[in-house]
Amino acid sequence: MKVAIFPSCIVDTVFPEAGAAAIRLLERLGLDIDFPLEQTCCGQMHLNTGYETRAKKLAARHLTNFTPYDWVVGISTSCTTAVREFYPQLLGPTRAAVGGTGKFIELSEFLLDVLGVTELQGTFAKKVTFHTSCHSLRGIHLGDRPQRLLGMLSGIQLVPLPKSDSCCGFGGTFSIKNSAISTVMMEEKLANVYWTGAEVLTAADSSCLMNLSGGIQAAKKPLTVMHYAEILEIATRQTQGKLSNFSGAK
Amino acid sequence: MSTDSGRPEGPNEGIPRANTWLLRTEHRDQQRSPVSFKSRSTREIRNLQMRKNISHATSTIREKRKKVVSEVENWEELRTRAAQIKQHTLSNLDFYLEEYERNVTEAGGQVHWARDATEARQIALELVRESGAQSVIKVKSMVTEEIGLNDFLVENGIEPTETDLAELICQLAGDESSHILVPAIHRNRVEIRDIFEATFAKKGTLEAEPSKIAEAARQHLREKFLESKVAITGGNFLVAETGSVAIVESEGNGRMCLTLPNNVISIVGIEKLIPTMEDLEVFLTLLPRSSTGERMNPYTTIWTGRPPAQLELGKETPFNEKSYHIILLDNGRTRVLSDEIGKQALSCIRCSACLNVCPVYERVGGHSYESVYPGPIGAILTPQLVGDPLAGELAFASTLCGACYEVCPVKINIPEILIHLRSIHSDHKRDTVLGNIERGSFGVVGIVMGNTNLFNIATASVSRILKYGGPVLNRVGKYLPPINGWIESRTLPDAPKETLRDAYRKGTLDALLKK
Numbered sequence: 001m002k003v004a005i006f007p008s009c010i011v012d013t014v015f016p017e018a019g020a021a022a023i024r025l026l027e028r029l030g031l032d033i034d035f036p037l038e039q040t041c042c043g044q045m046h047l048n049t050g051y052e053t054r055a056k057k058l059a060a061r062h063l064t065n066f067t068p069y070d071w072v073v074g075i076s077t078s079c080t081t082a083v084r085e086f087y088p089q090l091l092g093p094t095r096a097a098v099g100g101t102g103k104f105i106e107l108s109e110f111l112l113d114v115l116g117v118t119e120l121q122g123t124f125a126k127k128v129t130f131h132t133s134c135h136s137l138r139g140i141h142l143g144d145r146p147q148r149l150l151g152m153l154s155g156i157q158l159v160p161l162p163k164s165d166s167c168c169g170f171g172g173t174f175s176i177k178n179s180a181i182s183t184v185m186m187e188e189k190l191a192n193v194y195w196t197g198a199e200v201l202t203a204a205d206s207s208c209l210m211n212l213s214g215g216i217q218a219a220k221k222p223l224t225v226m227h228y229a230e231i232l233e234i235a236t237r238q239t240q241g242k243l244s245n246f247s248g249a250k
Numbered sequence: 251m252s253t254d255s256g257r258p259e260g261p262n263e264g265i266p267r268a269n270t271w272l273l274r275t276e277h278r279d280q281q282r283s284p285v286s287f288k289s290r291s292t293r294e295i296r297n298l299q300m301r302k303n304i305s306h307a308t309s310t311i312r313e314k315r316k317k318v319v320s321e322v323e324n325w326e327e328l329r330t331r332a333a334q335i336k337q338h339t340l341s342n343l344d345f346y347l348e349e350y351e352r353n354v355t356e357a358g359g360q361v362h363w364a365r366d367a368t369e370a371r372q373i374a375l376e377l378v379r380e381s382g383a384q385s386v387i388k389v390k391s392m393v394t395e396e397i398g399l400n401d402f403l404v405e406n407g408i409e410p411t412e413t414d415l416a417e418l419i420c421q422l423a424g425d426e427s428s429h430i431l432v433p434a435i436h437r438n439r440v441e442i443r444d445i446f447e448a449t450f451a452k453k454g455t456l457e458a459e460p461s462k463i464a465e466a467a468r469q470h471l472r473e474k475f476l477e478s479k480v481a482i483t484g485g486n487f488l489v490a491e492t493g494s495v496a497i498v499e500s501e502g503n504g505r506m507c508l509t510l511p512n513n514v515i516s517i518v519g520i521e522k523l524i525p526t527m528e529d530l531e532v533f534l535t536l537l538p539r540s541s542t543g544e545r546m547n548p549y550t551t552i553w554t555g556r557p558p559a560q561l562e563l564g565k566e567t568p569f570n571e572k573s574y575h576i577i578l579l580d581n582g583r584t585r586v587l588s589d590e591i592g593k594q595a596l597s598c599i600r601c602s603a604c605l606n607v608c609p610v611y612e613r614v615g616g617h618s619y620e621s622v623y624p625g626p627i628g629a630i631l632t633p634q635l636v637g638d639p640l641a642g643e644l645a646f647a648s649t650l651c652g653a654c655y656e657v658c659p660v661k662i663n664i665p666e667i668l669i670h671l672r673s674i675h676s677d678h679k680r681d682t683v684l685g686n687i688e689r690g691s692f693g694v695v696g697i698v699m700g701n702t703n704l705f706n707i708a709t710a711s712v713s714r715i716l717k718y719g720g721p722v723l724n725r726v727g728k729y730l731p732p733i734n735g736w737i738e739s740r741t742l743p744d745a746p747k748e749t750l751r752d753a754y755r756k757g758t759l760d761a762l763l764k765k
Contacts, residue, residue, distance in 0.1 A: 009699075009709070009751055012617060012698065012709055012749055012750045012751055013709045013712050013746075013749055013750075014712070014713070014715060014716065014746060015743070016744070016746045016747070016749055016750035016762050017763060017764055019750040019762075020750065020753060020759040020760070020762040021762055021763060021764075023703075023754075023759060024759065024760070024763065027595040032560060035750070035751065035754045036631025037702065037706075037751055037754070037755065038702045040699045040700065040701075040702060040705040043699075045695075046692060046695075046696055047669060048650060048669060048672070049672060049673055049676070049692065049695075050366065050645075050669070050672030050673040050676035051673070051676055051689075051692045051696065052669075052673040054692065054693070054696035054700075057696070057700055058696065058699055058700055061700055080690055086669075089666060106562055120484060129439075131740060134649070134650075134651035134652055134653070137652075138651070138652035138653070138655070139652065139654055141278075143556040166609055167609045167649050167651040167653070169609070169649060170649065171648070171649025171650060171651070172649075172650075173646075174648070174649045175735065175736060176733070176735040176736055177288065177646050177730050177735070178287070178291065178610075178646065178647065179289065179294060179734075179736065179738060180288075180292040180295050181291055181292075181614055181737070182294055182649075183609055183739040183740075184613050185609055185610075185613065185615070186739065186740070187739070209665075210743055214736070214739075214740030214741050214742065214743065215687075215738075215740050216415075217737060217741040217744075218740050218741045226764065230763075230764055233763065234763075234764060237763075239347075240285065246441045249710065
């Protein structure tokens, strides 16, 4: 099974720790993970802003870069959504399917549905709240997969985030084009995050995390923001022996 | 599909647009100025009372909707069926429109065709004048708002009275409606009491209680119902096989308007057509649950043609001649129909579920959209009806969160249409300096992203800029467009040790991991 990681431009550029964590975590589960260095951007930003022709070129290029792999594991739900849900419209359903959009998968889907992970040996003794990104919810329909994985760790206290499924206000260029609205949405989201009393805010989408951590830093709140892959990696770093039970690659 | 380097308007060039009365922008030199969502919403969002009113109302409806939708086991099937019926009808619109006209005529009604708002207003005015009436009563209708009918009637000496409670509130207050279903959603009960006391009710007589307010309106409207010769209605559905119009409402005012006055004029968009009564069943299940969160709406009136004249007991001559007219309106709809992606918007049944779940609408309210059609549906309908130059900005009034698509009872893929309209807009922006700058930047970024070597350099540069320039930018960035929008409320991300690709290449991934 040849597995590649598709971390997204944001992770690659400003949150590389999330990508490194995902790679190490998967390696600990016994997999070889490639980071194909030809990968650039999936084209989502161009598509969403109205530059369809450029987006098409980037999309075609993106698929070609992952041709040799059986699975392409993403850690940013909006980017995996762009490939899996928007490419068929952008490139045409046939071209998208032949190009392999079906093998793009989010980390929690890969761990639970492909590897069949049922338990994880690891400890993370912190109070954590989870922001459900719009694309994880309505794009690729992740459901509660990331929370299920986090729930396998011992010591973790997962506190529910009120209105977890409401948008954080990022929306790509929306955050700049309509910054006043974006700011209000972000601030209302963060008010709920603070209300939970969590020490760690996590999510399955690096773009939401960039938005929310920017707001938290500007408000000077003592809250750690990390991708859930980082939590899984930190929790399992010291684990001796068998890290997980899983049925193996399907 | 239009492309950012291809045709500016797609295949619908040459087909007339809607009149711009549906826009609520300023007039400049006898021309409508374009919608300016950004500046209007930036102003509206500071109105905390409005935000509180809307957030309270939409979250209540949201919860009700969720509950009654979950009761319907085959909800998804119904949505799919509804989308199919609408798309089938729209694909065969000429056929069903002719069938509808035939059946209305057979039932004694008269069908009028209006290419645009100007024609529809003129036909309506002439019909009112023929009846000799000085005033008309109205059932809530989006289409009459779209064509600016009330103002036109007033200009021509006819007094219209809205009979839907919320529409009446807006009319009395001189407000523009801010929600499709609950037009006075931006007003709370105290404000409404004050509006009534400032108009028809005596000062100091009204309690700010919903039941007291409704009772006062009922008394006020009762006289209007009894004395009016003409009612003007919209229509939720037109049934082709019977020539009927179906009107769905909650207050009984629609029933009164259709049954009491002798002359009824319906003005309805051509996209409201469905083939059969059986199809109506699908929509009558979907609509109330999606809009008001009710299992069934209190009043559904199905009206077919001209009712027989009433005879006085024991006499042969009718004392009460009735008439029924329907004006079928295009006003840009054929143009929307010619756009393969955009035409889905014509399936809309105006339930407003998309408004109630939209995080943007909830914060900025309906007025920010500067159109009769606000919220997500307005963001895809308005630019298509009046054209991109006037309303293209609305396609950007969304984070593409997808909540609207999820609740839409006729499965309109609103995010897909928004993206499509954005690409039409980016073609038009070439006319402006800022548009050219954005276009140029996205072009450059596109080239960089399409080339691994350039991308390597760019990503490394970003992390270097963040490292050396981040602290400075966080301080002065609020004066630097376009990043000022970000810096106002957020810091830039911290500079990473190195990019993921560099760390992977050098084998230094572990150094990136958090402690």
